[in-house]
Amino acid sequence: MLKRFRLLGSLFVFCLTPLLANASTCDLPNVVHKDKKACDSYYAFTNKADVYRSQMIEMRDGVRLATDVYLPKERADKVPAIFWKTPYNENALNGTTLKFAELAVDNGYAFVVQNERGRYYSEGDWEILGNPRTDGVDTLDWIAKQGWSDKQVGTVGCSSSAEWQLALAAQDHPAHKAMVPAAAGAGIGRVGRFQEQGNWYKGGVFQTLFATWLYSVQQDVYPRFPKDMSEQDLNRLRYSYDLAAKMPKIDWKKQTQNLPMVEWFDDIAGNKGPFKDFAVREPNHPDWFKGGLYHDNEDFGVPALWLNSWYDVSIGPNMELFNHVSNNASDKEVRENQYAIVAPTLHCSFWRIPKHQDLIVGERNMGRVKLDVNESIIEWFDYWMKSDKSDFKKNHSKVKYFTMGENKWQESETWPPKQVEYQTFYLSSQESANSLFGDGKLTSSVPSKSNQDEFTYDPMNPVPSLGGSVCCSGGLSKGGSFDQRAIEARHDVLVYTSEPLKQDTEVTGDIVAKLFVSSSAKDTDFTIKLVDVYPDGRAFNVDDTIHRAKFRNGFDKPELMEKGKVYSINFTPLTTSNVFKKGHRIRVEVSSSKFPQYMRNLNTGENNALAIEAVVANNVIYHSPKYPSQITLPIVKQ
Incomplete structure (x- = not known):
């Protein structure tokens, strides 16, 4: 039974009086914050919520997870719950979590926040995604049994607080009524055409964001309390010991140049x-299929409102999963109740869209982006967990997506929209497509003559990353859309550009690229970048991807290259919605690196994480009737 947490008597009463709310600090920084604004916010929140801290919920293996519960003071006898699970420090409820707690309580929900096992005051050993198939199920069981609970739970969160929800949804727990996974791609192992294993890879290439993220998160040795310590003692200690490690700052741009990566x-x-x-x-390693990642051989049992972003690390797998569940879930109600909102933002930036000014993502102006995701979230949960259903379905189509370039919201009942027609463009050149100053062309017809473009890829001088779908990189790479002309001036970047468009051309959906290539190396990478070229020459990246040549036949069939032999590389899709305006040009960049966003291939053919020597690769892109290197765009029929 839930125990009411008495907040340290007179000390806590003094901290949360209006008098102290006007002071410059709080005496108990691990309950509220030293920051006055945070102290005021928490004080205001506790005036409308009953607070139950450090409920030590026992899992099936005896490990206890620290869980805080916030109940509306003005509530019915039993209420539904919104559940937030996280690996991050929630000892002081603040920031995004506090805002979600307020949103839940203000709308008649209990708010439950839990640290994953092995994190802070939760016992046990940490595992990425927090054991969703066991700990998640056991916590839902616990919530459903509480005296205040009406046995209905919705899960919510962004990034790490969203990713674990996917494997939980595969368990189809009876209390799990609805979910809102935002920026959840790192919870996807394999889905459809993507096998990124939680965003560890893209096209078989390591995404360095996981090095910077794990450095700040993983801890093998940290203070632990006795396993039999009471909830009361743990509550008392939370005032004194935050258990939040502060890692020394690292120059990751320098560190990622060191070898070997491992x-x-x-x-x-x-x-x-x-x-x-x-x-x-x-x-293709079998251990990827043993942890908390969701894979497409599993069922999916929960209606979901997916929140995604065009410039997030996981946009492709996220939309692939949306379609996978919509088409394949065994429960018809689940299939028919998958909804998605796609914003022109960076990772988890839905709540940072300016209300009264234009949104700039990188260097590109998206105009006024009006989006109230909190309203949509509450409408969604109200629809599934309250007897008086909300108007969510009246107010939302299956997919609401922001079209860049036109800078407007659009809606569709499918992804991509049904009116999409696919048009293939072909890469060609007369002399050389090397750099912005070459003669590379993007045309609607297959080149009539055979030609090829060559470039030298030196792993010790890789093409730098600038913009794109970036997350959590510790300052390694900038996310968003930037003018690419400085990148395109390099001789190891091939540039293919269309003629100026005679009319606005909307590209919405999945973009598929195929290159015919050869290399002097046993293995190398190839990159594709889609660019919107303005009449004044500015060239803004729309999306990009990369593929390791040895995985050209599939991630479970690695095969090295033979020198000079021509191979086809089929990239995993790019995903976007962008209007290339009349007078603009469509551009495709091809190269072999985008570092340090993607770890450079050292071209030796060995396991790249273990390699310490690099080989320079002479890489060739072919364009001819026999080898038609191409990109296929989803054009929305006007």
Whole structure:
């Protein structure tokens, strides 16, 4: 039975009086914050919520997870719950979590926030995604049994607080009525055409964001309390011990240049944990299918409102999963109740869209982007967990997406929209497509003559990353849309550009690219970038991807290259919605690196995480009737 947490008597009463709310600090920084504004916010919130801290919920293996519960003071006898699970520090309820707690309580929901096992005051050993198939199920059981609970639970969160929800949804727990996974791609292992294994890879290439993220998160040794310590004692200790490690700052741009990659954490005295194990795994390794990732051989049992972003690391897998569940869930009600909102934002930036000014993403102006995701979230939960159903379905189509370039919201009942027609464009050149100053063309017809473009890829001088779908990189790479002309001036970047468009051309959906290539190396990478070229020459990146040549036949069939032999590379899709305006040009960049966003291939053919020597590769792109390198765009029929 839930125990009411008495907040340390007179000390806490003093901290939360209006008099102290006007002071410059709070005496109990681990309950509220030293920051006055945070103290005021928490004080206002506790005036309308009953607070139950450090409920130590026992899992099936005896491990207890620290869980806080916030109930509306003005509530019916029993209420539904909104559940937020996280690996991050929630000792002081603040920031996004506090806002969600307020949103829940203000709308008649209990708010339950829990730390994953092995994180802060939760017992046990941490595992990425927090054991969703067991700990998630056991916590839903616990919530449903509480005296205040009406046995209905909705899950919500962004990034790490969303990713674990996917494997939980596969369990089809009877209390799990609805979910809102935002920026949840790192919870997807394999789905359809994507096998990124939680965004560890893209096209078989390691995305360095996981090194910077794990450095700040993984901890192999940290203070622990006795397993039999009471809830009361743990509550008392939360005032004194935050248990939040503060890692030394690292120059990741410098560190990612060191070799071998597998020893990055050894070099910087980083905490031990999953990094070294994960670094040497390739995309087909069986251990990827043993943890908390969701894979498309599983069912999916929960209606979902997906919140995604065009410039997020996981936009492709997220939309692929939306379609997968919509088409394949065994429960018809689940299939028919998948909804998605796609904004022109960076990772988890739905709540940082300016209300009264234009949204700039990188360097590109998206205009006024009006979006109230909190209203949609509450409408969604009200529809599924309250007897008086909301107007969510009247107010929302299956997919609401922002079209860049035109800078407007659009809606569709399918993804991509039914009116999409696919048009293929072909890469060609007369002399050389090397750099912005070459003669590379993007045309609607197959080149009549055979030609090829060559470039030298030197892993010690890789093409730098600038913009794109970036998350959590510790300052390594900038996310969003930037003018690419400085990148395109390099001789190791091939540039193919269309003629000026005679009319507005909307590209919405999945973009599929195929290159015919050869290399002097046993293995190398190839990149594709889609660019919107303005009449004044500015060239804004729309989306990009990368593919490792040895995975050209599938991630479970690695095969090295033979020198000079021509191969076809089929990229995993790019995903976007962008209007190329009349007078603009469509451009495709081709190269072999985008570093440090993607780890550079050292071209030796060995496990790239273990390699310490690099080989320069002479790479060739072919365009001819026999080898028609191409990109296929989803054009919305006017």
